[in-house]
Amino acid sequence: MEPKTVMRALSLLMVMMFAGMIFVPAVSAEKDQLIIDDKERLQIINELWRTDISVGEYYEKAFPELLEGIDEKTKNEFYNLKISWPEKPKQINPTEKQSEKSNLEKKIAEINDRAGIKSAVLTYGDSTIEADGRSITHKSETWVAFPPYLRIPNMGITSYLFKQVGSGEEIINTAFDSKNSVDNLKVEDTKLVSEPGYYYTGGLHVNKFPAGYEPPSESKVTSTDAIWVN
Helix, strand or coil: CCHHHHHHHHHHHHHHHHHHHHHCCCCCCCCCCEEECCHHHHHHHHHHCCCCCEHHHHHHHHCHHHHCCCCHHHHHHHHCCECCCCCCCCECCCCCEEEECCCHHHHHHHHHHCCCCCCCCEEEEEEEEEEECCEEEEEEEEEEEECCCCCEEEEEEEEEEEEEECCEEEEEEEEEEEEEEECEEEEEEEEECCCCEEEEEEEEEEEECCCCCCCCEEEEEEECCEEEEC
């Protein structure tokens, strides 16, 4: 095949892949994550938020899909692993188009400071929020930072879109996924909201580590500041 023909074929393939990424529905085999915004399910998730609960209990009540296919030893660890919820976020002044992202340099420096620990897997979790008008994208992601590119037995992430209501908060959209033998995983969704207000992203990151590493599993939370959406 001539070089020009090869380049045309590669260009066409890239266009097809890009188009497929854009037009994949919220729940699909390709994307392999589940988006939840029905009222009954969100009511359960809201009732469990900030309660004294283990990862296993939380998954069982809010996301039973995440327990499917997980071995009994890992399930037992999850039922003994408590969730530490994040503090309520601070509010960012309104702008027409805005986003809040974590300070990557600071977090990477913190990871590097701990990189001498050989018996532990160090992970980095992050949540972001971006708004364009009333279209809000919330995303949470986890990476294995050390040892580099280590695939861990299981990684689960839940990303929540919150709306601040008075002195409280309400989860209005959720995306979650769980995968085996990965070193990176992210979930995200875009929600068109009907009301102005302060919105933020919260992320729950649950990781199961290989045998020989301590602790055997971990649960951590991330959150963004609250941004104003007109």
